[in-house]
Amino acid sequence: MKLGIVGSGIIAKEFLSIAHHLKHTTISSICCTKRSEAEATTLAKEYLIGQVFTDYEDFLRSETDTVYIGLPNHLHFSYAYRALMAGKNVIVEKPFTPTIEQAMVLSRTARERHLFLFEAVTTLYQPDYRSVKELIPSLGSIRLVQCSYSQYSRRYDRFKNGEVLPAFDPACAGGALMDINIYNIHYTAGLFGMPESVHYFANIERGIDTSGVLLLDYGSFLCSLTGAKDCSAPNSCIIQGDKGYLIQNSPANVCEGVRMVLNDGLEETVVNHLDSHRMISEFLEFEKMILSGDLKTCYRYLDHSLCVSKIQTEARRMAGIVFPKEVEGVQ
Numbered sequence: 001m002k003l004g005i006v007g008s009g010i011i012a013k014e015f016l017s018i019a020h021h022l023k024h025t026t027i028s029s030i031c032c033t034k035r036s037e038a039e040a041t042t043l044a045k046e047y048l049i050g051q052v053f054t055d056y057e058d059f060l061r062s063e064t065d066t067v068y069i070g071l072p073n074h075l076h077f078s079y080a081y082r083a084l085m086a087g088k089n090v091i092v093e094k095p096f097t098p099t100i101e102q103a104m105v106l107s108r109t110a111r112e113r114h115l116f117l118f119e120a121v122t123t124l125y126q127p128d129y130r131s132v133k134e135l136i137p138s139l140g141s142i143r144l145v146q147c148s149y150s151q152y153s154r155r156y157d158r159f160k161n162g163e164v165l166p167a168f169d170p171a172c173a174g175g176a177l178m179d180i181n182i183y184n185i186h187y188t189a190g191l192f193g194m195p196e197s198v199h200y201f202a203n204i205e206r207g208i209d210t211s212g213v214l215l216l217d218y219g220s221f222l223c224s225l226t227g228a229k230d231c232s233a234p235n236s237c238i239i240q241g242d243k244g245y246l247i248q249n250s251p252a253n254v255c256e257g258v259r260m261v262l263n264d265g266l267e268e269t270v271v272n273h274l275d276s277h278r279m280i281s282e283f284l285e286f287e288k289m290i291l292s293g294d295l296k297t298c299y300r301y302l303d304h305s306l307c308v309s310k311i312q313t314e315a316r317r318m319a320g321i322v323f324p325k326e327v328e329g330v331q
């Protein structure tokens with residue numbers, strides 16, 4: 001696989017630090033803004049990246065076969081769409097796209113062109129998340145699910161001082177739901193699929209949710225998903241059934257061991273081998289699927305991303321958080 005990276009920010013650098021785990025992949029290029037060219041050139045030297053581009057169309061004309069997009073949320077759709085139209089496979093960082101309408105356009109384009117399209121979300125690919133799936137039937141009828149992911153953001157201090165960075169900017173499709181609660185949605189929808197209804201209650205400052213509680217109603221059980229960038233607390237995922245409960249004492253993006261406690265006294269703790277970095281397992285799976293031509297599994301994950309995107313879009317609109325231009329349709 002010849003992988004080209006778009007962006008030279010935090011997540012692009014994190015990815016580069018684990019890229020050596022991909023044994024059948026070369027990082028062929030990096031595409032950045034003109035203002036970040038010097039920084040990208042330094043990264044290219046450090047990680048032996050073939051070419052540095054500051055023009056996306058030139059980048060798309062290069063020999064790269066797969067494009068990894070690590071840009072602010074509002075750019076995900078247009079950059080992914082252009083890459084697909086140029087015949088490239090695409091890995092786009094979470095959250096997939098700001099709206100379900102955009103997500104559906106990307107999905108349709110990838111399928112029509114027989115290209116791979118992934119949302120890079122760590123949760124789904126981690127061994128302990130798969131264990132959670134296997135343990136759920138032992139819990140009996142599910143009654144309640146609670147996922148909490150709160151992380152006080154240093155960017156929130158700057159937001160309070162009047163500076164609006166992409167993570168808190170409606171124009172950049174930011175906010176707590178998009179940035180952090182999205183992991184809880186992935187976690188829950190990956191286990192239970194599409195809920196019957198969605199309700200989002202948010203703390204909104206200057207048009208953006210800095211924290212909030214999302215309720216998913218599955219008819220026979222309820223899920224409460226908390227995401228915050230303006231305060232902190234211990235993070236966990238708890239699934240309660242009428243025969244017992246399961247607890248993961250880590251946020252939904254890093255599944256680090258689960259403990260199941262049943263009403264009859266039986267306890268089981270599962271801790272699989274953990275990779276040294278949360279991003280390794282997802283990228284190993286992307287590499288495997290692409291190299292083996294496994295479009296079927298890729299599109300199964302894509303269907304899941306569409307489900308999450310639908311929940312996110314409905315929830316956000318219900319809370320009155322509408323991104324600029326969103327009302328005009330697909331951007």
Ligand SMILES: NC(=O)c1ccc[n+]([C@@H]2O[C@H](COP(=O)([O-])OP(=O)(O)OC[C@H]3O[C@@H](n4cnc5c(N)ncnc54)[C@H](OP(=O)(O)O)[C@@H]3O)[C@@H](O)[C@H]2O)c1
Binds near residue numbers: 010032036071075166
């Ligand atoms: N940070 C994390 O822990 C994390 C984890 C998982 C997923 N993600 C996702 O990764 C994405 C990027 O997040 P990040 O934290 O890496 O953000 P970041 O540090 O702000 O980096 C964003 C990158 O995008 C570039 N960029 C901005 N505007 C652009 C434009 N108009 N055209 C081309 N490039 C542009 C920036 O270049 P300049 O610096 O020159 O503006 C920068 O290299 C987000 O979708 C986020 O949800 C982040």
